[in-house]
Amino acid sequence: MATKLYLLYGGQSAEHEVSLKTALTVLNAVDKNKYVVQPIYITREGIWCQPWIAQDELREPEQLRRQPSHDSKAASIGAFLTAMAEGDSLVFPVLHGPGGEDGTVQGLLELAGVPYVGNGVLASAxxxxxxxxxxxxxxxxxxxxxxxxLQQRDWQTAPEQAITLLEQEIGYPCYVKPANMGSSIGISRCANVEETRAGIELALRYDVKLVIEAEVVGREVQYAVMGNEQPRCSIGGEFVREPDFFDYDKKYKQGGLVQQIPAVLTPQLDEAMRETALRAFRALDGAGLMRVDFFVTDGGIAYLNEVNTLPGFTAISMYPALWRETDGTAYRELIDSLIELARERQGARRQEVLS
Incomplete structure (x- = not known):
């Protein structure tokens, strides 16, 4: 009996549109001779639409939007869990942002006992x-x-005290970020107090908890990590671009990005950053995949910027490109590898329960 591969996409986060783009690329690339691919669209309201079988190639993300046949979240999720219990099933969540990348869906799948691609509850959260x-x-x-x-309550009750702390500890320019958001949504580069106030108000639209960082002047270099107990790290890559803030529009709307793989680094620095990426993966209890991003100064000092436990798989995404240039792994082969890692992780967990 063929394996059912459920592709979860959409969702309630501000990264809904990014999820559609990732889903389109994965859907068109996955080997449909190996898997019966059943996409499940989650609306912006959180309703899980009925699975449908994807055979033909799709051209636009808009073709992935569906109309829900259930009138409640509970009913739609219940139907999904019932389907999970039938036969050989596996889930590939391509839900970016809160409500999909943050351990919530992963916890649901753990309860259902269904193998799924990517990081577990802890690493995702x-x-x-x-x-x-x-x-x-x-x-x-x-x-x-x-x-x-910076917590929302502290900004609301003592904004001047927050600004003073920021200026003493961080200074300008700084970056104001929602703690829980991706794709550079809600992030501002702030060069003075007025811009910082505006940046804080923007970030608080997306989260009640913010991170404010000092600017590191340098290039952003990314690494792809894949594996479970014995993870591997790709060579480094970077985007050739102007040295300004890489916001959402520049990532997904303007186009024209040029990937430089491998990144221009000394062998010693590249090796050190690859080892640090693996350390970060293990420290966060990673599984399956993770992208680890660094800033590298002109003096050759590397600062770990952030990790992405569900990196994008769009046409301009770095994660699949890094593996292609590292060892020749094609996009379809990468999907197969991630699915096998999901099965491996599920098998290990079952052994732990039985023992």
Whole structure:
């Protein structure tokens, strides 16, 4: 009996559109001779639409939007869990952002006992939360930019005190970020107090907890990690671009990005960063895949910027490109590898339960 591969996409986060783009690429690339691919669209309201069998190639993300046949979240999720119990099933979540990348869906799948691609509950939750990620990496001695935390309640009750702390600890320019968000959504580069106030108000639209970081002047270099107990790290890559803030529009709308793989690094620095990427993966209890991003100064000092536990698979995404240039892994082969890692992880967990 053929394996059913459920592709979860859409969702309620601000990264809904990014998820559609990733889903389109994965859907068109997966080997449909190996899997019966059944995409499941989750609306912006959180309703899980009926699975449908994908055979023909799709051209636009808009073709992935579906109309829900259930009138409640509970009913639609219940129907999904019932389907999970039938036959050989596996889930590939391509839900970016909160409500999909943050451990919530992963916990649901754990309860259902269904293997799924990617990181587990802990790594997903911690990796989504920039503040928690920083605290764990700090405990492991991994170099990062200076940062402070800002809670919404503190900004509302004592904004001037928050600004004073920021100026004393971080200074300008700084970056204001929602703790739980990806794709550069809600992030601002702030060069003075007025811009910082506006940046804080913007970030608070997406989360009640913010991270404010000192600017590191340098290039952004990315690495792809794949594996479970014995993870591997790709060569480094970077985007050739102007040295300004790489926001959402520049990532997904403007186009024209040029990938430089391998990144221009000394062999010694590249090796050190690859080892640090693996350290971060293990520190966060990673599984399956993770992209690890660094800033590299002109003096050759590397600062770990952030991790992405569900990196994008769009046409301009770095993660699949890094593996293609590292060892020749084609996109379809990469999907197969991630699925096998999901099965491996599920098998290991079952052995733990039985023992």
């Amino acid at each position: 911690v990796g989504m939360d920039k503040l928690m990620t920083k605290r764990i990496l700090e405990a492991h001695g991994i170099r990062q930019a200076r940062y402070i935390e």
